[in-house]
Amino acid sequence: MMATAEKVQPEPASSVVARHDRPFLVGYVSDAATEALVRDGLTESVGAAIDIRRGTVRTAVAALQKHSTPRILIIDLAEEKHPISALRDLAQVVEPDVSVLLIGSVDSADFYREVTRGLGVAEYLPRPLTREKIARQFGPLTRGQLPERDLGGRCVTITGVRGGVGASTVAVNLAWLFGAVMHRHTLLLDSDLHRGMAAFLLDVGVGSGLRRALEAPDRIDVLLAERATSPVAERLHVLADQMDFASELDYAAGAAQALLRVLRQRYNFVVADVPFVSNALNRDLLAQVHQRVLVLEPTLASVRDTLRLLDVPAGPLQKQRPVLVLNRLGRPGALSRGQVEEALKTNVDITIADLPRQIGNAATLGEPAVAARGAFRTAMMDLARQVDAVGMLDVTTGHGVPSTDAAKRRWLPFARRP
Template sequence: MIRAREGKAEAASPQADRLPLLAYLTDEASEAALRTGLAELGGTVQVRRGDIRHAVRALEREATPQVLVVDVSGVDDALGALEKLAGVCTPDARVFVVGERADIGFYRSIVHELGADEYIFKPLTRDNIAMLVGARIAQEAGVAETLPGRGGRIVTVCGMRGGVGATTLAVNLAALVAESTKGHVALLDLHLRGGSAALMLGGKPGSGLRVALEEPERADALLLDRVAIPVSERLRVIAAEEPFDIDPAPTPEGVRNVLDLLRARFNVIVVDLPMPPTAAERMALSMARHRIFVLGPDLASVRDAEAARKLVSGLGVATPPILALNREGWRGGLRTALIEEGLGTGFDLRIPDLPAQIPAAANLGKLALNECPAFRRALQPVAAELFGGKRAVEPKRLLGFWRRRARGEAAVAAVS
């Protein structure tokens, strides 16, 4: 077996002839998660429908890609199939395995014993693909210095203009994530004057947030604990209610410090962000793992969405925003197909027009999530994609079994 593998390696195609990334996946949902999670790689991602057995048959004839993603779902002898894959691939290929089995023993067999780069179990999300695959590819290419650090994930929610429902979405998304994942969630409202996140949840904010944002040297975890408004056991709101005759002056350093403190205490931080953002608020955009842009079915939203996308691109962010259309079907509003044509892309989230239920819930200080089943159904897919999937355990960085073998062969060649 070793001798046969060495022969395969010697016949390897030049690097220039190899696909940058090839994936064999068995379902459409996994393909969508892979493409959105690796959106910064653009057209270099090639996805084919099939499992690891299809990959083995194809790579017997084709050049080995630089990065290979294979699906072992439904394969009885997945470990044996991986051994066969090693026999037809060149030693320097990076291999990521996707499957449905979530037990730790199976994970250890693939990563620790066989030495694959990572095993990710389904359902895939754009988040675990970006973190476990995209960040490692970027690090290997020298465009990222380190893998993502420990700490909670930041999600910004921005309305393309006032009144499109961004705060409603942010409040209910935070509550849904806390409910469904049982994680600790913080909802940070950066509308320091006139913000309504705490109001929607029946809370009364104080003035400590403004101090933390303006004078980062005075902010610490104890201050944020005093400022945080408990909504439930797993959800806290951090907000302010400054008078209209006061001009808050948050600094980029203050925003970074507050978010770093929150990342150390919470699994997820949902940020209700004003748009267009100031320099301080742009810091939150640059730190976010995900950015949700909320549009209404109107021409101004389409115009401002394009400006917001250019803004985010100028911050050096490659991952495209998540586009949410609120009040779909609003009488007198633009048709969804026409908006998508103007944007040049489709929506990740669509919320129907609910003119009675949503305002009623907000006025009563209740979650629309609990008062309106249609609203819950609309939010669930994006919440599940971002946070609902179980995440694979992140091991210490190991050499893949192809690279380990290649280094061993190089060492033998040097000695001889």
């Protein structure tokens, strides 16, 4: 029977005396896909010290009976039928100051509270997983910090590495998916004030409010932002402009940051269609969002420009490299996915098949292609998970923002009294 545990405050990572026989981080996961996500999600915070093994919580119990306990232990509960019982067994074989991070399939606020408040687990993430979610929730804990609470809506940019690769189509359909299908308050922002396609593809008109906001950021407030948008659906709005070609935007420094700050108060999700054009507005948008998405097609020119954009430094809110969307895969004469990934020396995250008829018909009718079921919709749903739209649901189910006391607590069954 386990003794009653005391609340213990975590020591800063720098104050912990390292033991040479004790690994920093060891993980036990159920499949190759989860292993890849964990490695990618923690590479920037942990580096090469990631020891991920294939196995279950029972595998971990058997191994840790014979070996030193790591400072951080990642456990994939997978299809464990009795997870609480298994975790209590694990508590008997590890050192009391271990920080345990859990992955599982149970998406329940009650289960989350039981493992974090009851057992003192540092964090629990339910499937589906994304690299960004792992980086955002597990990353700070591997550095001895609490997960960041980033209040307000989530912002993502969609950028075509070259003109004509389909980035606007991806942006429009992603925004439609969030707003019209998932019923999240969503804004589609088009930063091309001369030739933007967002409003055109959704068959809505535009005003001049975006230009005024970007030229006079001191006037930006929620009311102005709402008046400047065009409604598409009950929870989907477009913020775009159509400036005369003879006029230029007198962009005010910091206007993009001020605009996003206001928009995040009103919308759960802001999808910004940001073309690959080097100007102050686009640079500021790319730097201020939570996640960048790069859209490319299977050509050598696209590969070249993707490599250039991957070298752009990450913004302060960006925990991961950009999500890579390979569009028009399978087009005659184009590169294969394997050839593209070999040239990039990294994996693409999402592939969209070459669907000229479906996409073309949708554009002609001013309707989103994602409204119809099929391969394109499936790809867009995958993209929604990658940019962590599901992360917005974490707060409502209790998974994304643990209580401060629970996050600071050691895994309670291990903090035994002497």
